[in-house]
Amino acid sequence: MRKKLILKVVVTAILTAIIFVQEEALSFIPNVQLTVLLLVLYGAYCGPKWGTAIVLMHVLLDNLFVGSMTLYVILPMFIGWETIMLASYFVRKKNIYVKATVAGIGALLYCWIFVLSSVVFYKVDFKAYVIADIPFEIVLVACSVITVLWLYNPLYKALKKNDVYLIDNDEQVIIDQTNE
Amino acid sequence: MRKNILIKVLITVFFLSLAIGALIIAKQVEKKNAVSQDVGTITIEIVTLDNKVNKREFNYKEGDSVWSIIKENYTVRYSETQTGVWLYDIDDVKTDFTTTYLAIYVDDVYSNYTIDGIKIKDGLVVSLRETKL
Incomplete structure (x- = not known):
């Protein structure tokens, strides 16, 4: 039991490191990143509890690294990423097109949370922004x-080969067959 | 199987062209709205005979000169000669080159150049001192 918990903590840390590093590595191209893909993946693979831990750690690390440790950035970022992660958990058994739609809508929502935050807190001109x-x-x-x-x-299948979280009571989550 | 790949390719092409189009438009708008950035600051001070100092700082952009900044921000009387620009009056300080003139000091050193010959650089202090002949 304790060993499983340690394993989950270690895997969670590795998954957090992956999401953080890829985002910083791709930061030179604005908004080109694998963060949404990884959050959709983690939501389905880790479940809401460990997924939230990853989102929280990533948000804190990212803001610490970039130097934007303010509630006005941390809060909208956390809400945005958490929504995508949770939504992907609920559609984890749906086909890939549903997941892609969730990713697209989630990404748009993430941008709009920042629009609202900037307008409300920083008094930025709404139309211009x-x-x-x-x-x-x-x-x-x-x-x-x-x-x-x-x-x-492919990434989900690779992760499921070493399933640590077992969010669906050991049952393999149905993987959409369209990619096989 | 093939149908699914075809659908994915079509979706990918659609979103990829949308993204590339958006980036190209954003780049063009950015270019159109680009304004020249400040590259430094200079200080211009006018010192009268009774040692009253009027000191102002100006940010300058690429292509600006000390003379263009003075012309833009002060009321001046001058003449353009073969040896350069001769500055007679600046705001309330009026000289006639027979009893008084405007001596130019650059970073506290007397300038051998006319006002249009001074090279601009960040942090430069140009002093125009009303001086008796």
Whole structure:
């Protein structure tokens, strides 16, 4: 029991490191990242409890690293990523197109939470912010949908080979067959 | 199987073209709205005969010169000669080159150049001192 818990903690730390490193490594291209794909994957693989731990650690690490340790950034970021992770948990048994749709809508929602936060807390001009943000919203949505579509199934299968979390009582979650 | 891959490829192509299009448009808008950035600051001080100092700081951009900043921000009387620009009056300080003139000091050192010959650099202090001949 204790050994399983330690294993879960270790795997959670590794998964957090992966999400953090890829985001920083890809940060030179605005909004091109694998974060949404990984959150969709972690939501289905780790479940809401460990998934939330990963999201929380990632948000804290990311803001610590970038130097934006303020509640006005941390809170919308956490809400945005957590929503995607939880939504993916609930659609984990649906087909890949549903997951890609969740990723796309989640990415858009993530951008809009920041729009609201910037307008409310930083008094940024709403119209100007939205117009400037549209291209980057499209990039994030596109990136999320495409990566989930092509990479979700192979990565999920690879993770499930060493299932640590067993969120569905040892039952293998039905993997969409479309990619096989 | 093939149908699914085809659907995925179509979705990918659609989103990829959307993203590339959005980035190209964003880049073009950015270029259009690009404004020249400040590259440094200079200080210009006017010192009258009775040692009253009027000191102002200016941010300058690529292509600005000390002379262009003075012309833009002060009321000046000057003449352009073959040896350079001769500055007679600046705001309330008026000289005639027979009893008084405006001596130019750059970083506290007397300048041998006319005002249009001073090279701009960050942190430069240009002093225009009303001086008796």
